[in-house]
Amino acid sequence: MSDAVQSLSxxxxxxxxxxxxxxxxxxxxLTQRRPLKSSTDLLNGxxxxxxxxxxxxxxxxxxxxxxxxxxxxxxxxxGLLGVFRPIFCLTSIVVLLLSMRSKxxxxxxxxxxxxxxxxxxxxxxxxxxSVNLVMIYLSLETVSVASYIMVGYLxxxxxxxxxxxxxxxxxxxxxxxxxxxxxxxxxxxxxxDLYGVRAALAEGAFGPGLLFVLILIAAGIGFKIAAAPFxxxxxxxxxxxxxxxxxxxxxxxxxxxxxxxxxxxxLGLAEPAGGGAIAPVGGADxxxxxxxxxxxxxxxxxxxxxxxxxxxxxxxxxxxxxxxxMLMAACVLSVDGVQAIAAxxxxxxxxxxxxxxxxxxxxxxxxxFEIDSYAGFWKRSPLLTVAMGIFLFSLMGIPPFAGFLAxxxxxxxxxxxxxxxxxxxxxxxxxxxxFYYVKILRVMVIxxxxxxxxxxxxSRLDLGLLVLLVVPNVLGLLFWGSLDRVTEYSQTLxxxx
Amino acid sequence: MIPLEHYLYISAALFSLxxxxxxxRRNAVNVLMSIELIFNSANINLVxxxxxxxxxxxxxxxxxxxxxxxxxxxxxxxxxxxxxxRVMKNVNLDEAAELKG
Numbered sequence: 229m230s231d232a233v234q235s236l237s238x239x240x241x242x243x244x245x246x247x248x249x250x251x252x253x254x255x256x257x258l259t260q261r262r263p264l265k266s267s268t269d270l271l272n273g274x275x276x277x278x279x280x281x282x283x284x285x286x287x288x289x290x291x292x293x294x295x296x297x298x299x300x301x302x303x304x305x306x307g308l309l310g311v312f313r314p315i316f317c318l319t320s321i322v323v324l325l326l327s328m329r330s331k332x333x334x335x336x337x338x339x340x341x342x343x344x345x346x347x348x349x350x351x352x353x354x355x356x357x358s359v360n361l362v363m364i365y366l367s368l369e370t371v372s373v374a375s376y377i378m379v380g381y382l383x384x385x386x387x388x389x390x391x392x393x394x395x396x397x398x399x400x401x402x403x404x405x406x407x408x409x410x411x412x413x414x415x416x417x418x419x420x421d422l423y424g425v426r427a428a429l430a431e432g433a434f435g436p437g438l439l440f441v442l443i444l445i446a447a448g449i450g451f452k453i454a455a456a457p458f459x460x461x462x463x464x465x466x467x468x469x470x471x472x473x474x475x476x477x478x479x480x481x482x483x484x485x486x487x488x489x490x491x492x493x494x495l496g497l498a499e500p501a502g503g504g505a506i507a508p509v510g511g512a513d514x515x516x517x518x519x520x521x522x523x524x525x526x527x528x529x530x531x532x533x534x535x536x537x538x539x540x541x542x543x544x545x546x547x548x549x550x551x552x553x554m555l556m557a558a559c560v561l562s563v564d565g566v567q568a569i570a571a572x573x574x575x576x577x578x579x580x581x582x583x584x585x586x587x588x589x590x591x592x593x594x595x596x597f598e599i600d601s602y603a604g605f606w607k608r609s610p611l612l613t614v615a616m617g618i619f620l621f622s623l624m625g626i627p628p629f630a631g632f633l634a635x636x637x638x639x640x641x642x643x644x645x646x647x648x649x650x651x652x653x654x655x656x657x658x659x660x661x662x663f664y665y666v667k668i669l670r671v672m673v674i675x676x677x678x679x680x681x682x683x684x685x686x687s688r689l690d691l692g693l694l695v696l697l698v699v700p701n702v703l704g705l706l707f708w709g710s711l712d713r714v715t716e717y718s719q720t721l722x723x724x725x
Numbered sequence: 726m727i728p729l730e731h732y733l734y735i736s737a738a739l740f741s742l743x744x745x746x747x748x749x750r751r752n753a754v755n756v757l758m759s760i761e762l763i764f765n766s767a768n769i770n771l772v773x774x775x776x777x778x779x780x781x782x783x784x785x786x787x788x789x790x791x792x793x794x795x796x797x798x799x800x801x802x803x804x805x806x807x808x809x810x811r812v813m814k815n816v817n818l819d820e821a822a823e824l825k826g
Contacts, residue, residue, distance in 0.1 A: 362783070362786070362787050362790060365794075366790060366794065369794045369797075369798070372798075373794075373797055373801055376801050376802075376805065377801060380805050383808045383811075384812065385812075386809075386812045386813065386823065387823060387824060389805065389809040389812055389813075390809065390813075390821045390822075390823055390824055391824060392805045392808075392809075393753060393802075393805050393806065393821060394821070396798070396802045396805060397747075397753070397756055397757075397760070397802075397818075400760045400763075400798055400802065401744075401747050401763065404743070404760055404763035404764055404767070405744075405763070407764060407767040407791065408736075408740055408763065408766060408767045408770070410767070411736075411767040411768075411774070411784075411787075412770060414770075414781075414783070414784055414787070415733075415770060415773075415774040415778070418778040418779075418781045419781065420783040420784070420787060463824075464824040464825070467824050
């Protein structure tokens, strides 16, 4: 009992989100008869306050207290969760702002969407904190089921429905495979606790059987982070979903998937080897498994992105490629890799959501997601073109933009771990990626538009949103020290060295 | 008493049937039924292991939670299938292929 009460006091960001969720649901019911505009403004305001409260409390909790397990060892409140919480809150805040400006969501009642956004944000935090097989499955499914509904939110739109159906079928099969793997792992070790799993695996060599189980579980986690070969849903779902939801899926669940990946492999399948390094237990070479996933994911994402003509589809493959880059850092087998992933995600949030913000603002005017429709943007709106340029150069990893810092963290960790060949593949992939990012810019700057070219006008909210997203990308290198200090907390995983 | 292996054979068979169904069926509702087989194969595993491993009751609790989650997922999936049917007038997965590239 006292454990539960004590745990609640360290559960404040999640509690605030749950409170906001309850208020949003009630407020949505009470304002059903009010005009759409006023009720949407009210609900957006409540959601924003809730997310902002969660952001502030999670920021305050970051690194302020000792790592501890919560709710009878279901969750771990440690540095890793501490660093991921603000990432989730920031993602949801930006996505909320994007949804206010999205043409696709105009004239649609957003009450349920906002309730789902709050639910998913809280569930992402549970994902990042879970240290029990039940909790891993439960939080992963909470995120999945809520995202299925968000993807299919435009119920009269055929593409949105089709994307949602594909998402739920792929999702259910991958989580089903993962569940089967978890049940076998439970049989092998006799416990559901990750630390218990580690202790049981350390006592014997399980070899190929364990590897089979790990491949099944990797299907579930790989689905969440959109790693090849579990990525098939990704391009279709990203194209069909309302764009703000696409933006959310490309950052939030991906980040939480990496948190679960780290927890599962670094805590459950490895033991501390001193100095922040870890050594795999149980006789299954899961480092090799992750390296294979990383190489396939990066290469497939980048090569397929070269062929795309739809900008949402292109960004889908680009997000697959970024997942591959982060997977490289997961192969490092030390807390350096964990910090690299956390830093990468913190920067990836701003560059990727920035690119989606430009896509949404452009869609307001052109009504299209085809890259060709961006022709002549340099003349119509230099501001939007420059912003897109900054986001794309950041995604490429070119200095002085923040994306360079993200790439630097990953490659430094990989090279320090003696995986030079993996770093070489990563650099080659980064070079390929430059082609398709530049292709978008080339269309915007060089290609001439055939029809009439009215100048684009933007509201204050649009400009504020762009500034919010551009500034971290431009000034990223100046804040290297603070980023380093903050993400360093992610190295203190509960009970790891 | 029935030995543990028999439960595992059944669950492995169910899992394989489920995967086979997912890969071969073209009707969305049939695919959903195959997915239920996958979930229940894991449930059999969980309960069987819980019975045969000394002092490990967690598996039974896990199985209960899986049943609840599977019900939620089925509810959402059927709602989406209904919604797609309203737009498309059938639930054949081969025809739900406007998104590709």
